[in-house]
Structure formats: structure tokens, C-alpha cells
Amino acid sequence: xxxxxxxxxxxxxxxxxxxxxxxxxxxxxxxxxxxxxxxxxxxxxxxxxxxxxxxxxxxxxxxxxxxxxxxxxxxxxxxxxxxxxxxxxxxxxxxxxxxxxxxxxxxxxxxxxxxxxxxxxxxxxxxxxxxxxxxxxxxxxxxxxxxxxxxxxxxxxxxxxxxxxxxxxxxxxxxxxxxxxxxxxxxxxxxxxxxxxxxxxxxxxxxxxxxxxxxxxxxxxxxxxxxxxxxxxxxxxxxxxxxxxxxxxxxxxxxxxxxxxxxxxxxxxxxxxxxxxxxxxxxxxxxxxxxxxxxxxxxxxxxxxxxxxxxxxxxxxxxxxxxxxxxxxxxxxxxxxxxxxxxxxxxx
Amino acid sequence: xxxxxxxxxxxxxxxxxxxxxxxxxxxxxxxxxxxxxxxxxxxxxxxxxxxxxxxxxxxxxxxxxxxxxxxxxxxxxxxxxxxxxxxxxxxxxxxxxxxxxxxxxxxxxxxxxxxxxxxxxxxxxxxxxxxxxxxxxxxxxxxxxxxxxxxxxxxxxxxxxxxxxxxxxxxxxxxxxxxxxxxxxxxxxxxxxxxxxxxxxxxxxxxxxxxxxxxxxxxxxxxxxxxxxxxxxxxxxxxxxxxxxxxxxxxxxxxxxxxxxxxxxxxxxxxx
Numbered sequence: 001x002x003x004x005x006x007x008x009x010x011x012x013x014x015x016x017x018x019x020x021x022x023x024x025x026x027x028x029x030x031x032x033x034x035x036x037x038x039x040x041x042x043x044x045x046x047x048x049x050x051x052x053x054x055x056x057x058x059x060x061x062x063x064x065x066x067x068x069x070x071x072x073x074x075x076x077x078x079x080x081x082x083x084x085x086x087x088x089x090x091x092x093x094x095x096x097x098x099x100x101x102x103x104x105x106x107x108x109x110x111x112x113x114x115x116x117x118x119x120x121x122x123x124x125x126x127x128x129x130x131x132x133x134x135x136x137x138x139x140x141x142x143x144x145x146x147x148x149x150x151x152x153x154x155x156x157x158x159x160x161x162x163x164x165x166x167x168x169x170x171x172x173x174x175x176x177x178x179x180x181x182x183x184x185x186x187x188x189x190x191x192x193x194x195x196x197x198x199x200x201x202x203x204x205x206x207x208x209x210x211x212x213x214x215x216x217x218x219x220x221x222x223x224x225x226x227x228x229x230x231x232x233x234x235x236x237x238x239x240x241x242x243x244x245x246x247x248x249x250x251x252x253x254x255x256x257x258x259x260x261x262x263x264x265x266x267x268x269x270x271x272x273x274x275x276x277x278x279x280x281x282x283x284x285x286x287x288x289x290x291x292x293x294x295x296x297x298x299x300x301x302x303x304x305x306x307x308x309x310x311x312x313x314x315x316x317x318x319x320x321x322x323x324x325x326x327x328x329x330x331x332x333x334x335x336x337x338x339x340x341x342x343x344x345x346x347x348x
Numbered sequence: 349x350x351x352x353x354x355x356x357x358x359x360x361x362x363x364x365x366x367x368x369x370x371x372x373x374x375x376x377x378x379x380x381x382x383x384x385x386x387x388x389x390x391x392x393x394x395x396x397x398x399x400x401x402x403x404x405x406x407x408x409x410x411x412x413x414x415x416x417x418x419x420x421x422x423x424x425x426x427x428x429x430x431x432x433x434x435x436x437x438x439x440x441x442x443x444x445x446x447x448x449x450x451x452x453x454x455x456x457x458x459x460x461x462x463x464x465x466x467x468x469x470x471x472x473x474x475x476x477x478x479x480x481x482x483x484x485x486x487x488x489x490x491x492x493x494x495x496x497x498x499x500x501x502x503x504x505x506x507x508x509x510x511x512x513x514x515x516x517x518x519x520x521x522x523x524x525x526x527x528x529x530x531x532x533x534x535x536x537x538x539x540x541x542x543x544x545x546x547x548x549x550x551x552x553x554x555x556x557x558x559x560x561x562x563x564x565x566x567x568x569x570x571x572x573x574x575x576x577x578x579x580x581x582x583x584x585x586x587x588x589x590x591x592x593x594x595x596x597x598x599x600x601x602x603x604x605x606x607x608x609x610x611x612x613x614x615x616x617x618x619x620x
Binding site: 085 | 411413416417420421424425426427428429432438442445446449450453518519521522525526529540544545547550565566568569570572573575576579580589592593596
């Protein structure tokens with residue numbers, strides 16, 4: 001509460017503020033029968049409750065001293081209301097440096113991630129490509145399953161030749177892991193020049209129900225072509241990254257903030273073909289010596305998925321799709337927000 | 349130093365009807381009547397002004413600095429005026445004003461609707477309280493506290509319908525009133541600056557200063573009483589004050605006694 005009451009006035013001696021409760025203000029100080037300053041002040045503002053207002057008005061009508069007191073208060077308020085505003089010596093608008101220093105908090109928070117924007121963009125592209133690959137792979141696996149059913153029982157029906165790339169996304173690949181030579185080519189196919197890879201894919205799928213040896217041969221041809229595709233695709237850096245990263249990135253698809261991981265992806269960029277080759281040794285060697293063994297051995301990727309059966313593989317497509325789609329949404333949101341921040345920075 | 353309220357307040361009489369947003373609002377609030385009674389001033393342009401403020405603020409929330417700066421231009425005079433009258437020191441007031449807008453900019457995302465100027469003034473009031481606390485409590489009536497190092501210039505505006513004589517008298521009295529105002533205890537001064545100079549209702553002042561409505565009412569009435577006595581008993585200005593009282597008749601200047609509206613609203617919450 002305020003400590004010092006105005007000591008001068010004959011009326012303010014009892015001026016202990018507004019009466020509590022607000023119901024019945026103390027209208028008349030018992031001493032001299034005049035209205036106190038608090039009452040007059042509230043009366044001036046029209047802030048007294050109705051009955052109090054009427055009582056005060058009645059007293060004012062009869063009492064010249066209180067009228068004068070009130071008029072002086074009113075004059076004081078009028079003076080206060082009309083006090084001049086100070087001139088500004090300068091303007092207080094914020095410059096860009098202020099804006100950067102203080103900016104809206106969300107933007108400041110986001111801005112810390114600005115350096116990761118290129119990596120995030122790359123990661124988005126990679127995930128989009130992986131999702132496309134998985135989707136195509138699933139589509140094809142369905143087709144193969146039908147084909148297999150039509151052509152009679154074969155080894156472990158239903159698992160696609162291209163099953164290598166979902167291995168990358170999520171480790172569920174079945175027997176097809178054996179011919180994973182096709183896998184990197186597959187995953188490279190959407191990334192690289194579609195026109196060229198598509199026939200490859202055709203031949204690969206065509207060989208899907210063929211005897212093992214010819215199948216292996218098909219994959220070998222594919223693998224032979226694959227580096228060519230790759231070199232060709234080098235022109236678009238992101239594409240190369242896509243190929244290289246497709247096997248590398250998605251094994252950790254659930255990470256909500258993939259920028260740190262993604263940022264490492266562009267690094268080994270030149271090594272992408274090597275990575276692809278390393279992921280498919282079975283295909284990499286046959287590309288040199290064509291007559292490869294029918295069963296080109298198990299790659300690390302294939303071994304990861306080796307434990308799962310055919311049914312697991314089919315559901316794995318779905319899981320991979322969902323995970324990749326979720327990841328893609330997050331990445332897109334992040335890239336959009338960061339791009340917006342960067343645009344604002346440039347403008348501001 | 350060496351520069352006092354009297355000199356500073358040798359008012360630059362710009363007797364122009366105000367134009368521009370800040371001055372326009374100023375003029376309106378001067379004629380708005382007893383705003384502390386809780387009655388909103390029904391000026392026609394106010395809705396538009398508020399809507400415009402809101403538009404600018406939404407744009408600022410999207411990160412548009414230019415829109416925020418438009419808000420700064422619209423309100424910097426009021427914010428600066430409040431800071432100067434509370435702090436009584438031009439450099440501090442300018443710093444506080446700048447800090448207010450920086451704070452507002454960094455907090456613009458957390459603005460949840462309502463009017464922009466009260467929001468800014470709340471930030472400014474808090475900032476000024478920080479400065480006052482940091483300063484330590486000066487003796488409020490020390491003349492040293494009233495000395496300024498640099499001279500702000502003031503512009504007085506005629507209240508619409510005011511006679512030239514009343515305007516001149518008011519300008520002269522303003523000098524004395526500023527001095528009396530500077531001598532008020534800090535809490536009272538903050539309250540009276542927001543309630544009577546800026547013209548906000550008790551409830552709004554309570555929200556800005558973070559105290560109960562009853563406390564605001566109490567501080568307003570005490571501050572008015574103190575100021576009235578200062579004007580009335582200062583030999584240098586009591587004649588002027590009487591003349592001004594006659595010229596305005598009191599009633600006319602404040603819009604007369606309050607009507608029934610808003611009366612019930614203010615009765616409920618009172619001093620703790």
C-alpha cells in the first residue's frame with residue numbers, strides 16, 4: 001500500500017483509499033461532513049456505484065466547498081490529460097541488427113539449424129527417392145507374386161528381385177537377398193536416368209522366375225551397367241548422393257531430426273559408387289568377370305534381412321513405406337521452415 | 349545537469365490539430381472524458397486504429413520487421429512519454445523505450461490478441477520499474493532527481509474546442525504540474541501517468557502495473573489530491589490554476605460526471 005498520505009488537505013486525512021467491498025463507499029468523512037478525495041475522484045470518473053453516486057451528487061449540489069474541491073480535482077485531471085508529449089530526439093525503429101539480436105523467439109531457435117539446411121535438403125531428396133524405390137519395389141513384388149503363382153511354384157515365391165533396396169530401408173529381405181546384385185541397381189534406377197534403368201529393371205524382373213544361373217547373369221549385366229549409369233548420373237550431384245545414400249541413410253529412419261546424419265551424407269559423395277559397390281559385392285565382382293557363381297554370396301545387407309521369411313518381407317515393404325513417408329514429412333517441414341527463416345534473414 | 353523542469357517545459361506551443369496516428373490518438377484521449385471510470389471512448393477511428401495495429405502485429409509475428417517498425421512509429425511517442433515521465437531522465441527514458449521495443453519484438457510471438465498499445469505500455473512500465481529499482485529509491489522530492497542532462501522538447505496540443513486563453517493557461521500550468529508530478533512517489537506517478545495522462549481505465553492500469561484495481565483507484569485519488577494541492581498552494585501558479593478552473597469549469601474538461609454505464613463494473617474489486 002502507499003505509505004504516505006497527502007498531509008496537506010483537510011479532506012485527505014481519512015483518505016485511506018477505496019472502501020473495501022465496493023458495496024457502500026464511505027461517502028462522508030465523519031469529521032466535517034464533506035466528501036473525501038477518494039470519493040470525489042471516483043465521482044469524477046463515474047466510478048462510484050449508483051447509490052453512492054447519487055448520494056455524492058446530492059451532497060455536491062448542496063455544498064459549495066465540495067463542489068470547489070471537485071472542480072479543482074477535475075481541473076487537475078484536465079491538465080494531466082492535456083500534458084504535452086515529449087518530442088523524440090530519435091526514432092526507435094529496430095534495425096536489422098536489432099532484429100537479429102532480438103528476433104521472434106521461434107525464429108531464433110530455428111535459425112540455429114540454418115547451417116544444416118543444405119544437408120537437410122539432400123536428406124529430403126534421399127528419403128523421397130528411397131520412398132519411391134520402396135513403392136516401386138512393392139508394386140513390383142506384387143507383380144512378381146502374381147507371376148510366380150501363374151507360372152507355378154518356385155523357390156520362395158513372392159520376393160522380388162529388387163528386394164535389395166528395402167533391405168536398406170528396413171532390414172527385411174528374404175531369399176531374394178541372394179541376388180542382391182540387382183538391388184543397388186534398383187535403388188539407383190529411380191535416382192539415375194530413368195530411361196536407361198527401366199529396361200534394366202525389366203530384364204531383372206523378367207529373370208525373376210528364371211533359373212538361378214541366368215538370373216545371376218542378368219544381375220551381373222545389370223551390375224556391369226550400373227557403374228556406367230552412375231558415372232552418367234554424376235552430373236546431378238544430388239542424384240549421386242541419392243544413390244550412394246539410399247543404402248546408407250534409411251537404416252536409421254526413425255530419427256526425427258536427421259540433419260546431423262544427413263549432413264554426413266554429402267560428405268562421402270564421391271565415394272557413393274564405391275559404397276554402392278561395397279553394398280553389393282556379389283554384383284561388383286561379376287561386373288569384372290561375367291561368369292559369376294549362381295549364388296553370389298551374401299552381402300551384409302542380405303544377411304541383415306536373412307532371418308526374415310517371405311511374409312515378413314511383404315509386411316516390411318509397408319513398414320518401410322510408412323517410416324519413410326513419416327520421415328519425409330518431417331524433413332519437408334524442416335526444410336520449409338528453414339527456407340522461410342533464411343528468406344527472412346536475407347530480406348531483413 | 350543544470351537543466352530543470354521549468355526550462356524544459358517551456359512548452360513549444362504547436363497549436364495544430366493533430367494529424368498522424370500517434371497525435372491523433374493523443375487528441376482523442378484528451379477529449380475522451382473520464383476514461384478511468386471504465387467507459388471506453390467511442391471515437392470512430394479507434395476501431396480502425398486497433399484493427400490496423402492488429403494487422404501490423406500479425407505481420408510482425410510472421411517475422412516482418414517492417415510491419416513491426418510501423419507499430420513502433422505509431423506508438424513510440426506514447427511509450428517514450430510514459431518512460432520519460434516515470435524515469436524523469438531523458439537518456440534513461442530513451443534506453444527504456446528502445447528496450448521496450450526490443451522486448452516487444454522478441455515477445456511478439458507470445459502476444460495473444462487485445463490492444464497493442466496497452467501491451468507495449470505494460471512492457472514499458474515493467475522496464476521502468478526495473479530501472480527505478482536498479483537506481484535505488486531516490487528521495488522523490490529531491491531537486492536533483494528533477495534535473496535533466498539533455499533537453500527534451502515538448503509539443504502541446506489544443507484540446508478540440510478549447511479557447512486560446514485556456515490553452516495558454518494550460519501550457520503555463522503544465523510546467524508546474526510536471527514538477528509536482530516528478531515529486532510524486534514512484535508508484536503513484538506510474539499510476540497517474542497511465543490513468544490520467546494516457547487515459548486508461550482503472551482495470552487497464554491494474555493489468556499494466558500488476559496491482560489490484562482497488563490499489564490503482566487509491567493511488568489515482570491520492571496522486572490527484574497531491575497534485576491539486578501542489579498547484580493550488582504554489583504561489584507561482586495558484587492564480588493560474590484558479591483561472592484555469594474557471595475557464596474549464598472542471599466539468600467540461602473531463603466530460604462531466606460519469607453516466608450509469610461502467611459504474612457497476614468497477615465496484616466489484618477493491619483494495620485488498
